Amino acid sequence: MEEPLSFLDWELSFHEDYSKTINAKISQLLKKYSDKKTLYKTAGLSDSSFHLERLDFQQGILECSIDSKGFSHTSKILIDRNNKVISHRCDEFKSSNRNSKSFCSHLIKLFLILQEEEPIEALYFLEDISVNDYESFLE
Numbered sequence: 145m146e147e148p149l150s151f152l153d154w155e156l157s158f159h160e161d162y163s164k165t166i167n168a169k170i171s172q173l174l175k176k177y178s179d180k181k182t183l184y185k186t187a188g189l190s191d192s193s194f195h196l197e198r199l200d201f202q203q204g205i206l207e208c209s210i211d212s213k214g215f216s217h218t219s220k221i222l223i224d225r226n227n228k229v230i231s232h233r234c235d236e237f238k239s240s241n242r243n244s245k246s247f248c249s250h251l252i253k254l255f256l257i258l259q260e261e262e263p264i265e266a267l268y269f270l271e272d273i274s275v276n277d278y279e280s281f282l283e
């Protein structure tokens with residue numbers, strides 16, 4: 145006869161399933177917003193050049209700065225959930241269609257980092273972007 149699961153084991157497996165589901169959802173959405181070329185570029189970006197400046201659930205704000213390497217200026221990404229705005233400036237983002245919800249490699253990278261550190265928050269923003277029309281500002 146099998147040993148019944150202890151509560152602790154049950155709880156652990158519950159959390160494991162839960163985080164697997166969250167991770168799967170995040171990966172699915174990121175795949176939707178990117179293509180092979182963008183993912184290739186994303187792989188070349190280093191975690192250490194991304195700095196999470198603000199993550200505010202209440203205000204629906206996600207803000208990140210990116211070291212200037214590869215940019216002619218310091219770049220940032222601002223996602224404003226309440227006003228449905230993504231503000232970011234880079235050549236990739238500029239050339240992508242504003243309505244097509246295609247992310248540049250920096251946006252993908254930001255969410256990959258967030259997926260490691262704050263998966264629930266990452267999904268909170270990604271899901272909202274997937275169901276609402278966000279305006280893109282090149283700032």
Ligand SMILES: [Zn+2]
Pocket residue numbers: 232233234235236237248249250251
């Ligand atoms: Zn970018």
